[in-house]
Amino acid sequence: MRNSIQTVGIIGSGPAGATLASLLMMKGVDVTLFDDGRRPDLIVGESLIPAIVPVLRKLGVEERAAAVCQHKPGVSFTFSPDEQVDFTFQSLAGSSMPTYAYNAPRPAFDRLLDERADELGVKRVRARAKVERKDGGRLQLVEETLAQAPWLHGRQPDLLVDSTGRNRLFARTLEIPADVGPRKDVAYFAHYEGFTGESPRGQVIIGRLANGWCWRIPLRDRLSVGVVMNKDDAVQFGASPEERLEGVIDHDPILAAAGRNRRRLTEVVTYTNYQLVSRRGHGPGWVMSGDALGFVDPMLSPGMWLALRSAELLAERLDDLPAYAREMRKLIKAWMGFIEYFYDGRIFAMYKTGMFVEQKFPGKIAAAMHDFFNRKIACMAAGATTTSRFGHGMLQIMSRPAAWKTDPAMLAIR
Ligand SMILES: Cc1cc2nc3c(=O)[nH]c(=O)nc-3n(C[C@H](O)[C@H](O)[C@H](O)COP(=O)(O)OP(=O)(O)OC[C@H]3O[C@@H](n4cnc5c(N)ncnc54)[C@H](O)[C@@H]3O)c2cc1C
Incomplete structure (x- = not known):
């Protein structure tokens, strides 16, 4: 079936915008990508999670990424001077998810996403794009910005995508409020x-x-x-x-x-x-992706994957924006809930109590429980099962007995 959307204007060529441009070009959509070139040399977003690897493969850039990135086998948490928990993505063996991720030097990583979009024929405007508000919650490119893409012949794209990251161009223009998390x-x-x-x-x-x-x-x-x-x-x-x-x-x-x-x-x-999610992620002829839609706290590094995943989902659901926005909200909410366990100390309390039990009652059952718990947490942190009800349920159930032995508040992150 052919999309009713034939022309898309994406504003912002960060990871979300460049990935979306490539995926839409692969589907035969005509894409114009606006970017202001204001990306600094040093950018956060260097630690990636395994779930990003399948998207890199879909784009056909994993080899190029591997050439500039550092292979990442897992992540460790030090929660006191002599207490550390190690997670290895080897725990994902046997699942459909890769058993590794990458640490990315952002400028080089962003460049390869840009180059891929260029290879696929995206049309670029190297300028800061401006949009204006129209009646009925609509948006359009201002005349000056539209004129910078002469191949559009003065016609507005069928869909405008906000991939401007924390600039949140559409939310600011339309004065869309956001739900903001507690941390500042x-x-x-x-x-x-x-x-x-x-x-x-x-x-x-x-x-x-x-x-x-x-x-x-x-x-x-x-x-x-x-x-x-x-x-x-x-x-x-x-x-x-x-x-x-x-x-x-x-x-x-x-x-x-x-x-x-x-x-x-x-x-x-x-x-x-800070943590922030736009109350509305789409409207007539426009939609938000990546950080422009919402950003989750960086402690577990979901930002880059959410940016690429939002591009992937949007490319799949171009004709069903409400379904896209629902799915993204579910993902963001699941990550925020998961991260809370690290901030309020419950996850570390579970580990401390687990270590105590293992020392007190050494044996196969305690070791198997430890292994099971580690695997489940690693899968959630890898992006494989972050939305899993089982995972969240397990955390909720396990955190109660853990709190009996170790007070989570003592291990909370201020
Ligand atoms: C402290 C901190 C640490 C982080 N660490 C990690 C981490 O380790 N791992 C991780 O995965 N994530 C991390 N993140 C999150 C991650 O950096 C972002 O989620 C990611 O960069 C989002 O990509 P994006 O494409 O949505 O936006 P961006 O990368 O911000 O790209 C937006 C692009 O739009 C352009 N632009 C903006 N306005 C306009 C305009 N009007 N016209 C044209 N172009 C425009 C910009 O120049 C830029 O190129 C961290 C975030 C913070 C705050």
Whole structure:
């Protein structure tokens, strides 16, 4: 069946926009992609999850991605100076999901998505696009932007897609409110060399800090280090982003030990971190994808996958935007619920209690339970079963007895 939508204008050529452009071109849709070229050299979104690999394969770019990215075998969480939980994506063996992911240097990764769209013949406008509000909740490109795509002959595309990331162009233009999560954090990050502690190679480490959390994401030739904390807490570490990032590293026993011989290779970049989902994701002739629709907290790194998955779903549901928006909302909600277990300490309490039980009653049953739990969490964190009712139900049930032995509040992330 042929889509009723023949021409699509995508605004923003980040991961969501470029992926959507490629997938639509593959389906024979005529795509015009607008991008303002304002992407900085250092961008967050470096830790990917296994669920992204099938999308890279669909695009035909996995080999190119593997050539620039660091292979990522899993992720570890340090929740106190001497307590760490390790997840390996090998737990996914036997499922349809790959047993690895990648850590991506964003500019190179974004470039290969862009190049793929270009190879498939997408038409590009290298300029900042503007839209205007019309009656009945409609949107259209302003005359000046439309004129920058002369091949459209002055006709508005059948569908406009907002892939402008946190710019949220359509939501701002249409004054669409958003549901905002409770956290109001700031993140500082930079690339380093000379850190120790990464094992096995490529393993991402998420650490609980006295006032927030941190990431260590190994790239091929460097380590991305970021800290995320409440804005008011950040101030005590100094006035500049550099002082704050370096101060937090020096202050945390694990980071300080691993980074004793560190050398910073880049400037320190600041991001605000919050959780936000647009109340409406589509309307007559327009739809949102990627961060423009909603972004989930980065602790478990779902952002890049959600951006690519939103492109994949939208390409499949071009003629059924409500179904697309419903599916995306379900995904975002499931991720937000899952991440909450890490912030409020329940997941770490479960592990601590599990370790206690294993030590007290060593044997096959305790080991099998530990293995089962690890596999389920790894599958959810990989994006394979994040929406699974069973997974969420299991977490809910297991967190109650865990709280009896270990108070989750003691392990919560501020
Ligand atoms: C602190 C932090 C850490 C994160 N870490 C991770 C992580 O480790 N892993 C992960 O998966 N995700 C992570 N994320 C999330 C991830 O960065 C985003 O989800 C991802 O970049 C979203 O991609 P996107 O294509 O929707 O938007 P973007 O990457 O923001 O792309 C938007 C594009 O639109 C362009 N644009 C904007 N306005 C216009 C306009 N009017 N006209 C033309 N072009 C325009 C921009 O220049 C840009 O090229 C993190 C986020 C934060 C805040």
